[in-house]
Amino acid sequence: xxxxxxxxxxxxxxxxxxxxxxxxxxxxxxxxxxxxxxxxxxxxxxxxxxxxxxxxxxxxxxxxxxxxxxxxxxxxxxxxxxxxxxxxxxxxxxxxxxxxxxxx
Numbered sequence: 001x002x003x004x005x006x007x008x009x010x011x012x013x014x015x016x017x018x019x020x021x022x023x024x025x026x027x028x029x030x031x032x033x034x035x036x037x038x039x040x041x042x043x044x045x046x047x048x049x050x051x052x053x054x055x056x057x058x059x060x061x062x063x064x065x066x067x068x069x070x071x072x073x074x075x076x077x078x079x080x081x082x083x084x085x086x087x088x089x090x091x092x093x094x095x096x097x098x099x100x101x102x103x104x
Contacts, residue, residue: 002046004035005058008065028053068093072100 010024025031028050035050051057058064066084070093071077079096081089 002039002044002048003051003057003061003063004031004038004048005051005063006055007034025053070096070100 007022007024010022012023022034025034031053032050035048038044039046039048055064061067061069062083063069064083066088068079068081068088068090069077070079078100079093081087081093
């Protein structure tokens with residue numbers, strides 16, 4: 001599952017970048033629209049939930065700008081990747097998924 005959080009490089013953010021030309025949403029409806037756009041443009045087929053405009057989930061998981069977590073069915077965190085982009089490790093994440101599935 002993907003949790004869509006605050007835009008990392010919105011035009012009106014602390015670290016703006018000129019790709020995408022996206023402004024940080026000011027309402028939950030705008031954030032949902034950007035999550036849909038993200039999934040469409042990236043061709044993602046993951047179930048997606050959207051963090052609230054107060055960024056509670058993003059802050060709780062220290063997810064900004066991106067981070068991978070694997071949460072087991074029992075709620076235990078089985079993998080916590082480093083903060084992106086330099087700590088972003090899809091191979092380590094995949095290995096943790098395979099290990100968890102093998103144990104089940």
